[in-house]
Amino acid sequence: xxxxxxxxxxxxxxxxxxxxxxxxxxxxxxxxxxxxxxxxxxxxxxxxxxxxxxxxxxxxxxxxxxxxxxxxxxxxxxxxxxxxxxxxxxxxxxxxxxxxxxxxxxxxxxxxxxxxxxxxxxxxxxxxxxxxxxxxxxxxxxxxxxxxxxxxxxxxxxxxxxxxxxxxxxxxxxxxxxxxxxxxxxxxxxxxxxxxxxxxxxxxxxxxxxxxxxxxxxxxxxxxxxxxxxxxxxxxxxxxxxxxxxxxxxxxxxxxxxxxxxxxxxxxxxxxxxxxxxxxxxxxxxxxxxxxxxxxxxxxxxxxxxxxxxxxxxxxxxxxxxxxxxxxxxxxxxxxxxxxxxxxxxxxxxxxxxxxxxxxxxxxxxxxxxxxxxxxxxxxxxxxxxxxxxxxxx
Numbered sequence: 001x002x003x004x005x006x007x008x009x010x011x012x013x014x015x016x017x018x019x020x021x022x023x024x025x026x027x028x029x030x031x032x033x034x035x036x037x038x039x040x041x042x043x044x045x046x047x048x049x050x051x052x053x054x055x056x057x058x059x060x061x062x063x064x065x066x067x068x069x070x071x072x073x074x075x076x077x078x079x080x081x082x083x084x085x086x087x088x089x090x091x092x093x094x095x096x097x098x099x100x101x102x103x104x105x106x107x108x109x110x111x112x113x114x115x116x117x118x119x120x121x122x123x124x125x126x127x128x129x130x131x132x133x134x135x136x137x138x139x140x141x142x143x144x145x146x147x148x149x150x151x152x153x154x155x156x157x158x159x160x161x162x163x164x165x166x167x168x169x170x171x172x173x174x175x176x177x178x179x180x181x182x183x184x185x186x187x188x189x190x191x192x193x194x195x196x197x198x199x200x201x202x203x204x205x206x207x208x209x210x211x212x213x214x215x216x217x218x219x220x221x222x223x224x225x226x227x228x229x230x231x232x233x234x235x236x237x238x239x240x241x242x243x244x245x246x247x248x249x250x251x252x253x254x255x256x257x258x259x260x261x262x263x264x265x266x267x268x269x270x271x272x273x274x275x276x277x278x279x280x281x282x283x284x285x286x287x288x289x290x291x292x293x294x295x296x297x298x299x300x301x302x303x304x305x306x307x308x309x310x311x312x313x314x315x316x317x318x319x320x321x322x323x324x325x326x327x328x329x330x331x332x333x334x335x336x337x338x339x340x341x342x343x344x345x346x347x348x349x350x351x352x353x354x355x356x357x358x359x360x361x362x363x364x365x366x367x368x369x370x371x372x373x374x375x376x377x378x379x380x381x382x383x384x385x386x387x388x389x390x391x392x393x394x
Contacts, residue, residue, distance in 0.1 A: 097138060140183050239266055239359075
């Protein structure tokens, strides 16, 4: 059996002659054509000859190289292939729930149309409580703590979403053979936010007048940007995410048009929203307030997102309700979209035009054959709503 000592290694390295030099027990010092000395171990497993690179000399000394070789030989006796194990390690190491969530959210991004929703719920609701825990240390009590905390904050829909995503997250862990059980599986909607009912809330003209009066009286708390965002949502009937994440490049204020691209439209179809004169005035004010930002509603604090949080408006309205400043029945931002639709009906706008104002696809045969976008009709319809609401908003 060939032997090697430090003096011989130095001599070989100095000579720089390419080759593989035995150090015993399957360990070799390999010198490349460029003269770089590297330790390698040769072994046989499952009838196949294999060679594993360790590290360069002198980063890895002779004694340590022998120690690594002994461990490798022990692994081989236990039918463990070190090269296969090294490749497995490159696939990903999962220690904490955050490690698992990163892989799960990447999977969500590939298969979901709106992957930012589970990402937002995980980041805000799940991660703070269990993100740093070891995957196998999460218990049903931890899951209950998550959904109970959300439910107590009067956000039943988010509580249900959080439970759903917890189940999906830990099922992903089971698929990866990191877990044998799902700590979220024993729970159902009744443990979280309860069975959700379709909302029917729409605000009357009298209620809207009261609401905007309250907003004006509390502008130090309900910021002007919040005020204008609420006005735009009510008068245009667009979805919250479509407006809050809007960029100035989507707007042609000279022609009074807002082109929502398909990647931000919930239906996946682009739509052009006509903008009445009063709405353009509000947008011009927001442009000044944006201080050169690409977004209509830039973030007001250090954040990963460049635009205002999608939760900001509901949180601000919720605070006014909590302080008993709003003197109407409880409503959310999404209820303004239903209010807009009700206002269109009250102004005599035909149903098919009203549905296109909401960027809803027309149903049945009409939806298949009617490709006309009703831009002029929608401009007239939105103008009617703005004309009715402008006095109380302004």
